Amino acid sequence: MNANRKPDISFGMLTWNRAPMLRDCLKNFFASLDPSLSHQIVIIDNGSTDGTRSVLEEYKDHPEVTILYNGKNEHFATYKKLFPMLKADILVDVDDDVIDFPNHFDRTLLEYMDVYRDYGFLALNVVVDNKTTGARPTTPYVDDVRFASGRKMVVEEGQAGGWCAAFRRKHFRLIRPFFNFLVMSRRFSGRIGGGVWMEDAVINGFVRSLFRKRVGIIRDAVCLHADSPYYAKMYGLTKREHEKYERLSERENARLYESASDVDGSKGD
Numbered sequence: 001m002n003a004n005r006k007p008d009i010s011f012g013m014l015t016w017n018r019a020p021m022l023r024d025c026l027k028n029f030f031a032s033l034d035p036s037l038s039h040q041i042v043i044i045d046n047g048s049t050d051g052t053r054s055v056l057e058e059y060k061d062h063p064e065v066t067i068l069y070n071g072k073n074e075h076f077a078t079y080k081k082l083f084p085m086l087k088a089d090i091l092v093d094v095d096d097d098v099i100d101f102p103n104h105f106d107r108t109l110l111e112y113m114d115v116y117r118d119y120g121f122l123a124l125n126v127v128v129d130n131k132t133t134g135a136r137p138t139t140p141y142v143d144d145v146r147f148a149s150g151r152k153m154v155v156e157e158g159q160a161g162g163w164c165a166a167f168r169r170k171h172f173r174l175i176r177p178f179f180n181f182l183v184m185s186r187r188f189s190g191r192i193g194g195g196v197w198m199e200d201a202v203i204n205g206f207v208r209s210l211f212r213k214r215v216g217i218i219r220d221a222v223c224l225h226a227d228s229p230y231y232a233k234m235y236g237l238t239k240r241e242h243e244k245y246e247r248l249s250e251r252e253n254a255r256l257y258e259s260a261s262d263v264d265g266s267k268g269d
Contacts, residue, residue: 005038006087006088006089007038007039007040007064007087007088008037008038008039008088008090008106008110009037009038009039009040009088009090009091009092009106009109009110009166010039010040010041010042010086010087010088010090010091010092010169011039011040011041011042011086011091011092011094012042012043012044012079012082012083012085012086012091012092012093012094013041013042013043013044013094013095013096014043014044014046014078014079014082014096015043015044015045015046015048015052015056015096016045016046016047016048016052016073016096017048017049017050017052017237017240018048018050018052018096018097018235018237018240019048019050019051019052019054019055020051020235020236020237021096021097021099021226021231021235021237022052022055022056022096023055024099024100025096025097025098025099026055026058026059028099028100028101029094029098029101030059030062032101032102032103032104032105032106033104033105033106034104034106034107037106037107037110038064039064039106040064040066040086040087040088041062041064041065041066042065042066042067042068042082042085042086043056043059043065043066043067043068044067044068044069044070044078044081044082045067045068045069045070046070046073046074046075046078047069047070047071047072047073047074053069066085068081076198076199079179079199080179080180083172083176083179083199084176086169087169088169089168089169089170090109090110090113090166090167090168090169091166091167091168091169091172092106092109092164092165092166092167093162093164093165093167093199093200093203094163094164095162095163095164095225095227097163097225097226097227097231098163098164098223098224098225098226099224099226099231100127100223100224101124101164101223102124102221102222102223105124105164105221105223108124108218108221109122109124109166109218109221110166111148111153112153112155112166112218112221113166113168115146115148115153116144116146116153116155116214116216118213118214119155119157119213119214119215119216120167120168120171120207120208120211120213120214120215121160121165121166121167121200121203121204121207121208121213121215121216122155122160122165122166122167122215122216122217122218123160123161123162123163123164123165123166123216123217123218124163124164124165124217124218124221124222124223125156125217125218125219125220125221125222125223126163126222126223126224126225127222127223127224127225131228131230131231132224132225132226132227132228132230132231133227133228134163134223134224134225134227135161135163135225135227136161136217136225137158137159137160137161139158139159140158141156141157141158141216141217142156142157142158143155143156143157143219144156144157144214144216154218154219154220155216155217155218155219156216156217156218156219157214157215157216158215158216158217159204159215160204160215160216160217161200162198162199162200162201162203162204163223163225163227164223164225165200167203167207171203171206171207171211171213172203174210175202175203175206175210178202178206179199179202179203179206182202229241
């Protein structure tokens, strides 16, 4: 991508100690992009101590990729550095545990953000089966059906997470001071007053409350968000996930991973 040209779409990814899962994430991420679009992809390694660096080094010469390394884990506060680096009008927050993407999902996100301009935050749908819920909220959804260029488009209006979600740069620039405040603590970033304030929750909340925009999930564009003990065990990451949820004081989730075992993990480094 020409350094002086604004990309069609920008992606930001934060990763930490998920090397085997990150390998599959990035392999399928790049394979699913539309080559006719220009991209900016910024990945920050949050002080990983496993094989994450070797995975990222495979992409160091990619013309659309920027990779940064933190000396230590700065948790959710790292998003204060990540999101301002993104230059496109449409920004996408991508989790490093999404291991499969729908074909040309980048174009899908752009098209839906264009047609659904009254929405400020749109996420891909997720696989929900006996292996994972994809972290999809259980709150009710209402189908918002529209037609554009002769095809049917459906957004399930309702709560959406940041596993692979698009929002507008103009909105982020306006809420950036609030965003920085809510994820300000390096030690307890993501937590304020006993509540959980992850990066997607902050953006999601302000998009709705400040800009009066709607939020939803693109029904027919489905990714595999491997957010479950099943996939943690497969990739040898149960201890890592248990540590994360302990830090966030999400005791119920922490217990789920504590009861799992990495012994049978088949994809660990």
